[in-house]
Amino acid sequence: xxxxxxxxxxxxxxxxxxxxxxEDVDLVITQPDRRxxxxxxxxxxxxxxxxxxFGFRLAQPDSKEELAEILITGGFNIGVVVAYGxxxxxxxxxxxxxxxxxxxxxxxxxxxxxxxxxxxxVAGDARTGVTLMKIDEGLDTGPVLxxxxxxxxxxxxxxxxxxxxxxxxxxxxxxxxxxxLNNRRRPVPQIASGVRVAKRLTKEEAxxxxxxPAGEAERMIRAFHPRPxxxxxxxxxxxxxxxxxxxxxLAEPGQIIQLGTRVIAGFTDGSVEFLSVQPADRTKVxxxxxxNGLRGESVTFG
Numbered sequence: 001x002x003x004x005x006x007x008x009x010x011x012x013x014x015x016x017x018x019x020x021x022x023e024d025v026d027l028v029i030t031q032p033d034r035r036x037x038x039x040x041x042x043x044x045x046x047x048x049x050x051x052x053x054f055g056f057r058l059a060q061p062d063s064k065e066e067l068a069e070i071l072i073t074g075g076f077n078i079g080v081v082v083a084y085g086x087x088x089x090x091x092x093x094x095x096x097x098x099x100x101x102x103x104x105x106x107x108x109x110x111x112x113x114x115x116x117x118x119x120x121x122v123a124g125d126a127r128t129g130v131t132l133m134k135i136d137e138g139l140d141t142g143p144v145l146x147x148x149x150x151x152x153x154x155x156x157x158x159x160x161x162x163x164x165x166x167x168x169x170x171x172x173x174x175x176x177x178x179x180x181l182n183n184r185r186r187p188v189p190q191i192a193s194g195v196r197v198a199k200r201l202t203k204e205e206a207x208x209x210x211x212x213p214a215g216e217a218e219r220m221i222r223a224f225h226p227r228p229x230x231x232x233x234x235x236x237x238x239x240x241x242x243x244x245x246x247x248x249x250l251a252e253p254g255q256i257i258q259l260g261t262r263v264i265a266g267f268t269d270g271s272v273e274f275l276s277v278q279p280a281d282r283t284k285v286x287x288x289x290x291x292n293g294l295r296g297e298s299v300t301f302g
Contacts, residue, residue, distance in 0.1 A: 001026075001077035002023055003026060003076060003077065003078050003079065004025075004026060004027045004028075004074060004078075004096070005027070005029070005079070005081075006028075006082070007080075008031045008045045008046070009045070010046040010166075011082070011162050011165070012046075012082035013166070014167050014170035015169050015170045015173055016028065016047065016082075017170065018170035019080050020056075022174065022178045022181070023077075023177070023181065026074070027058070027076070029084070030047040030048050030084070031060065032062055033045070064086065064089065067086065068089065068091055068095075071096065072091070077097055078177075078181065079100035079101070080100065080102075080103070080173065080177075081100050081101070081135060082102070087139075088135060093135060098181070099134050100134070101132055101135070101173075102132070102133050102135045103132055103169035104132075104140055105117050105128070105162065105165045106120060106128055106129065107127075107130075107131060107149055108144060108147070108190050109140075109190045109191060109196075111197075112139055112141065112197055113140065113198035113200070114198060114199065115198045117161050117165065118201055118223040119196070121158060121161065122220055122223045123219075124216075126151065126152060127151045127152055128152055128161070128165070129147055129148050129165075130168045130172060131144055132145045132172040132173065132176055132177075133190075142190075143189050143190065144187055144190055145187040146172050147172070156222060157225045157226070158224060159227075201224070201227070203228050206230050207230075208221075208230055208241065209301075210254035210266065210267060210268060211253075211268050213268055213269050214268070214270030215270070217244075217267050218245070218246050221241050221272070222244075229241070229278075233301060234299050234300065235300045236294055236299050238279070239277055239290075240279075240284075241276075242276040242277060242284055243275040244274050244275055247271055249264045249271055251264040255300055256291070256299040257299075258288070263275075263287035265301070
C-alpha cells in the first residue's frame with residue numbers, strides 16, 4: 001500500500017515530488033479539466049500535466065461520490081492533500097489507515113480556509129508560513145505535524161508568496177512525513193487562540209474604492225495578483241491594476257492624476273502610484289501609457 005496525492009494548482013506540484021521521495025505514489029487525484037481562457041478551450045489542471053509527465057496513475061473524479069469510491073477501494077496507506085479544491089468527508093478520511101496530511105499555506109490557526117496567502121497580505125501580516133497538519137472533520141482544524149515560518153516582504157504578491165510557500169511545504173513533507181510514517185512523530189492539537197478565516201476570494205472584494213486606506217489598497221493590488229486582480233470602475237471604463245507602489249505624492253480621493261511621469265490614484269488617507277494597468281478588453285500596459293492615451297481626460301473612480 002502506498003500514497004494517494006490530491007492537488008490541483010501549480011503550487012501543489014513541489015509537494016507531489018516531495019511525497020514521491022518518501023513513499024510510493026499509487027495515484028494522483030486532481031480536479032476535472034475546465035473550460036476557460038481564449039476560445040473557451042478545455043484546460044487541464046497543472047497537477048494533471050505533472051502527474052502525466054512523471055508517469056503517475058491519474059484520476060479526475062467529477063463528483064464526491066466518485067471520489068469516495070476511489071479512496072475507499074484504493075487500498076492507500078496515507079494521503080497528502082495540497083489545494084485540491086474539495087472537502088473530504090468523514091467516510092473518505094476513514095478510508096486511509098494513516099489519514100490525510102494537508103500542506104496549508106499559513107501558520108495555523110491563523111487563516112484557516114481557502115485563501116490564506118492573499119488574506120495575510122491584505123491584513124498586513126508581517127509573517128506567514130506553511131503548516132503540515134492531519135486533516136480532521138473541521139475546516140483546517142486538525143492537529144499539527146510541523147510548520148515553517150517566513151516573513152512577508154514589502155513587495156510580495158499573492159503569486160510570488162504562494163510560489164515560495166509551495167517549496168517550503170514540500171520541505172515539510174521531506175522532513176516530517178517519514179517520521180510520521182515510522183510512528184516517530186505524532187501531530188499535536190492546534191492552539192485555540194488567534195483563529196482567522198480566509199474566505200474564498202471574489203471579484204467584488206478585489207474592487208478598489210476611494211474609501212479604502214491607501215496602504216490597504218496597495219496591499220490589495222499585491223495580494224490579488226495574479227488572481228483575481230484588483231480593479232476599479234473609472235470614468236474611462238473598468239481598469240485592472242497589476243502593479244503599484246506606495247507614494248508620498250497626493251491625489252484627491254477618487255481621482256487618478258498624472259504628475260510628471262507618475263500616475264497617482266487618491267484614496268481616503270493617501271495615494272498609490274500605479275505602474276501597470278489593463279483597461280477593459282485590452283492588454284496590460286504601463287500606467288503612464290494608459291493615461292497618456294486618454295489625452296488629458298480627467299479620470300475618477302468609485
